[in-house]
Amino acid sequence: MAHEQDVAIRIRGLKTQFGRQVIHENLDLDVRRGEVIGVVGGSGTGKSVLLRTIVGLNRPVAGSIEVLGHPVTGANAEQMLELERRWGVLFQDGALFSSLTVEENIEVPLKEHTQMSHAFRKEIAALKVRMVGLPMTACAKYPSQLSGGMRKRAGLARALALDPDVLFLDEPTAGLDPIGAAAFDQLIRRLQQSLGLTVFMVTHDLDSLHAICDRIAVLADHRVSVIGPMDVMLRSEHPWVREYFHGPRARAALG
């Protein structure tokens, strides 16, 4: 496996369950620093649950998770806070605070975790707004006044506010039109390269997988059953993987 220092997220023997329903069992996964990993799997295989478990929103039954060398499982409040400053999470519909403007949304983590002056905070917020490709007029708007694609960009700007090392994306292109989705893919790739981010992306979008993911992890049978770059996926004999990457939509997307 990869060298110790090159691993951003290390999961060993993870088990999660809700009630008697087991979601993951004996799941191992290494995410390398600076890579974009795409997590795919059928509905109900626990892609989002895996993301939520890594960022500590969901407590696993067994197993260990390390992010950037620090344990998430069993971390106390202070260690958790330290970790939370080093990752950014983009939820499916942006999860912006609906009572705050876009600019105020981005300022929330800056206000909470730094002692910046008000003016400097506004400068940084404006910078992030431009970096995710939103017009400056979006700053003063409330989330309900934005389109779905703009809300995602605003959510991304908030996730990037503290310059995280790891970025978690939950279906970033779901609900966007193909042009908007492609632009969002490019945006993520560009930011990932210029900021040196590690990106953990849950997605269903074959185009995204093809365009920006360095490696793909397939969740099936309660664990990561296949992992590797696109050509490994295409060669895989696993029935679900074959169906997914050789189905009619896949042929269209991968050409």
Place this chain on the structure above:
Amino acid sequence: MSLDEAQLETWEESGRQVLAPVGRWAVGSLAIVEREIRRHADAARGPIVIDLSRIRTLDTAGAWTIYRTARNLNAAGISVDVIGASEEQTALIDAVRAAEAEPEPDPDTGNSFVNMVAHIGQSAIEIARETADLLGFFGLILVTAARTVVRPRRIRATSLFYHMEEVGLNAIPIVGLMSFLIGIVLAFQGASQLQRFGAEVFVVNLVAISVLREIGVLMTAIIVAGRSGSAFTAQIGSMKVNEEVDAMQTLGLDPIEVLVLPRLFALAITLPLLAFFADIMGLIGGGLMAWIALDISPATFIERLRVAVSMWSFWVGILKAPFFAFLIAMIGCYEGFQVTGSATSVGQRTTRSVVEAIFLVIVVDAVFSIFFQIVGI
């Protein structure tokens, strides 16, 4: 020096001032050096060199600070050299330059007195508009209700019974307890006053008249407004946020018929029943206190009750209940439909719903008092 700190060192070198950021120039540690580098830049008169070779960590916030400093100096006509940047740092500064943006200045807030007057005016217009809207809603409900009464099969029976259980049956414990306690309080306070005149036995009149005519039904209405009126607003409001109400309309369902009428009818049926229950509990509370404090036996209490209270006193109270029910349900549902977009809006509308409902219940109660006075009941 800790690795987690940002510092700014500065010295003169062959006639040029050198600004050298040191350490970790990242979002969490910039607060102080950001001001420092701005002060140095503002005070600069001659050429400047920014030496990045001793930065350990640079992120976009740090890159922005350095880029902004260089840009402002250039704009002031001072020559700037940025040296010692690694490849990654140069890339980061380029990325920041590509996304260059200045925050928009805070909008002019204007004269505070003018703002206040404008605010009062806006509120007045808002109140007028809301009143007109509420009247419109009132009409809409009446029309829909009339249509449904003509064709009773359109009443959603399941929904009606569900809401009857929710607003009626489940409210019995709290309504009963409140009313019982109020009966006790009334009897106790009345007793201590009437004892001075030796007219203890009139406690029965006091308790019976006030509980039956006013307090029983009024307290019930207030509890129900707080309990169910708010629930109506929150339920319909979150459906509005979820676009469920819009979905209903596109499916050819009338939201008034589906959402409002079952709640309205449920409340109109159960509130009089609850008020009746409250009356009984209030009398029991009063009777118990009269027995304990004044030694008026239950038999005497009932005897006195027959003499003191006409049947009309009871009917005056109960007759008001359907009107209160209508008000509470109407305002609860109306405010629910007024919810827009956000979660905050649900909270605001719920508060308004309860306050308006209680206010209007008391206003209507006052109107009824005058009316009954005039007709002499």
